[in-house]
Amino acid sequence: MDIPDLEARIKGILTNRLGMNASDIRMNSRLTDELGMDSLDAVELAIATERQFGISISDEDVAKLVTVADIAGLVHRLTQEQRGSA
């Protein structure tokens, strides 16, 4: 999976599942401060991301996310790690 594809899929989750405006989302957008993500959205994001990429995300990982780029980084890391362990 290349990076642009990964980023596009994450933006897709934020717009389709969380209802955010595509035009508001940049990779350095802050999830809580700028995009209004709350605790419900964080869980929805985790569920959708797990389904989309076939990975397992812990609540601790979700709590550390600050920007959209952090989601991409997390997915990239977990797909590498969990592919290895699968």
Next chain:
Amino acid sequence: MRRVVITGLGVVSPLGVGVEVFWDSLTRGVPGVRRISRFDPSGLPSQMAGEIPNFDPLQYLPRRDVVRTDLFIQYALAAAQEAIADAKLRLEGQRDRVGVSVGSSVGGLPLLLRSYDQFLAEGSEGVSPYALPGLLPNMAAGWISMRAGARGPIAAAATACAAGNQAIGDAFRAIQRGEADAMLAGGTDALIHPIIIAGFCALRALSRRNADPERASRPFDAGRDGFVLAEGAGVLVLEALDIAQERGAHVYAELVGYGVSADAHHPTAPSTEGPARAMSLALADAGLRPEDIDYVNAHGTSTPHNDINETRAIKEAFGSHAHQLAVSSTKSMTGHLIGAAGAVEAIATALALERGLVPPTINYESPDPECDLDYVPNSARKARIRAAISNGFAFGGTNATLVFRRADATSHHGDTSG
């Protein structure tokens, strides 16, 4: 006790979105019932409903709210937005004095069922955190309070087909008692779903006139064979008269009485005594006599039982004056909006008082000898209505009646209030 007036209206109904299109269709006798388009109804005994034409929630709500809510909340938010704008109600500086009372029968049942499908397919992890906050029946009131910033009393009647009337009655009391200066009050439901249709069909409650949907809802007509399920929302701004006058708000009508009774009889079959008592209690609460009332917006569902029973109950409550009343069922056009019915019909009643025009009962073709009142058949009628009632009766034997008085009676004869 403080007096309560109606200063804002908002409606989402099968006749369209917005009060003016609603009133225009209602007084021209336009039916809002069609064959169901949301899903393929083939195989269901009843295949028509009052769906909302062209409802796009994104016209009224940000996407962030749309993904988190089932349709009944979206309808309620759209109606509340219209009502607040119509009333020119400003909440700044008085948020704690404005409350919300919006009822619903079962809330977001369709979202619950979708969530259950996800649970079956994917287990617990498949259930969205948006599910419960998007479907609980009190969440229409909750979302309205959040969007409007209204921090006063909040309530959500869940009394099925009487929920709209009860929510308005509860709001009326909150203002009378001084707990709030204004209330956003009404009801909402979005239940056009195969399981609901099947459930009502099992009760033999829905019309099966599938070949002729527009004429299926025919209250008080001899050929009626059941109600037609519909959906939507109605929200009214109720306000203390003194506050409304102080800010120069337009007053549609005064809300002057509320009566509730239980049949204590049967889960679904109505009694005559219970509805008659609700009407009498409401009149007494308003300090009005039967002969002061000119118009009854009937519960009038178009089921064989309700319409005979309600006719008898009106005669019991109003005595010989019953035959002087104009009695119409706007469900003949809208279908039955369940938990929103009372709210949408309160709006119809307030507009009838304000505009001196009684909406008709359409599809009235052959009189039923057991339904022998003046049902305002098929065409709207000009009439200077002094006061009116609106009935809402529900499974569980819940009966709720609201009493309204014309606004000019409010200013000139204010001392007649009970």
